[in-house]
Amino acid sequence: MKRIVVFLFIIIVPLYSIEREYILGGDNWQPLLLKNIEINQNEAGENSLFIQNGEYALDNSTELLLHFNSLPIVDVTGNFRLIENKVSISEGRKKFGAGAALFNKETNSIVLDRNGRGFFPGRIYSDDFSIEFWVYGQNYTDGETIFFVDGFADIGNGFISQLFRCHIENRKTVWTIKNFFIPPGSKEFEVKISSERQLIPGVWTHHLLRYDSTTGLMEYLIDAKPESVIYATTSEREAGQVYPLYSGTRGRIVIGNNFTGLIDEFRFKLEWINNNMLPLLGAHTGVYISEPVDLGNSKSTLIGFEAKNIIPIGTDILYYYYLSDSRQAIMEDSPEWKKIAPGSGLLSERGGRFLRIKAVLYSDGEKSVSPSVSRINIKFDQKSSPPPPRVVRAEPGNSSVRLKWSEVIDPDIDGYYVYFGERSGKYFGSEKNNNTSPIDVGKNNEIIIRNLENGRIYYFAVVSYSRSTPRYGSVIVNEGGDYSVEVSARPLETYGDIK
Secondary structure: OOOOOOOOOOOEEOOOOEEEEEEOOOOOHHHHHEEEEEEEEOOOOOOOEEEEEEOOOOOOEEEEEEOOOOOOOOOOOOOOOEEEEHHHHHHHOOOOOOOEEEEEEOOOOOOEOOOOOOOOOEEOOOOOEEEEEEEEOOOOOOOOOOEEEEEEEEEOOOEEEEEEEEEEEEOOOEEEOOEEOOOOOOOOOOEEEEEEOOOOOOOOOEEEEEEOOOOOOEEEEOOOOOEEEEEOOOOOOOOOEEEEOOOOOEEEEOOOOOOOOOEEEEEEOOOOOOOOOOOOEOOEEEEEEEOEEOOOOOOOOOEEEEEEEEEOOOOEEEEEEEEOOOOHHHHOOOOEEEEEEEOOOOOOOOOOEEEEEEEEEEEOOOOOOOOEEEEEEEEEOOOOOOOOOOOOEEEEEEOEEEEEEEOOOOOOOEEEEEEEOOOOOOOOOOOOOOOOOOEEEEOOOOOEEOOOOOOOOEEEEEEHHHHOOOOOOOOOOOOOOOOOOOEEEEEHHOOOOOO
16 A cells, blocks of 8 residues: 655744724714614714714603604604605704704695594693704795694684684795684684794704793793793783683694704604703713624734814813623623723734724713714734645545644634535535544644545645634635645545554
């Protein structure tokens, strides 16, 4: 029987430094966790991390709440249903949340109803209420309507039409409330209240109309500053008798009729809202954590960290990193984060293959200004992977093959994987007795693979691995390939058993 003799060489190969860079930002943020964080465009049009905008929260006194974040438009309370929608959602120019309703005179309005019932609950409503919204008008021309409610009221001796409207006159907002408050013995009654200031096109303003049922006081505020007040009482002052408020039936709500601009966070509550506008931000802090970044080698070390950010006065951003050899360890809920400052020349105390980055954004004290991050640059020293054996020998036997290879001397090597298969270059074979490719042989330089099929040719290759390489079937090979030279052998019964 012919035997092949091959000389085995011991190869000593040092690790070589390879400086590489990884960039988080743009379309490559790859978040594992976003807590109170949104990815939005900054003034330069770059996708950046911001603390998430605020939104009104749903509570028991809220009758109608429209966030305008996406289509279809939905009343969060479930009290009102959408009948008609001819508007789109603006994700760029918005005040809160993910979007705002975009109106123009060509595509008109949003229509909702309350399943045949009136705007207010019950036949006669006797408690407080508030209506508020944010508006951004393009021109504020006469006749533009922010919203109106129309319907009919049963006052005991027949039905009368009702109108609750907020519209524009001379760039001022005018509220007309017709036949909702009706004095005893009267058939019709109209209340009007308007702003003192003119609205400025292209600027967001907050509008709040609130009613106190105990005094009949109705107050109108813009940006938390009072504009005007009236009393729905017999004396038109606090001391008079409060007129009853007829809820109406078969009413509908129309938002943005003939209006050009944006409306956001429309809310109707059955209570007197205190003079506190919604903060621009939903939280004081926001947290971003990246997906694990594969640095390619267990000996990789961080050598630089840069961040392109905007940090207004009163805000701040803190950065952290976590480096580990184990993908499982790096996915833990509470890893040992280490603080890092942009611009620092960092040399991590030990190498690791997998990296996570955390950024914590802090707003100003009023939750009105957010810092932002548009890009994070990570520079790291990626050591070259341990090389494969230079020489491999395959000796066939009866239903078996003995494989031997040259030792590679390298401090990173923890062992070898033996790959085999039935086609050249296809090394994921499977035979009896758990002979499944690849086989982890530790630091041995020889293996006998048994229970192979006689007469079938098998192909083999060997890979060196370091401590970060996952075991059994998930070996990560560098670009260019870390396989040894391929060898082949055909087991035959005539060879006899390999001892």
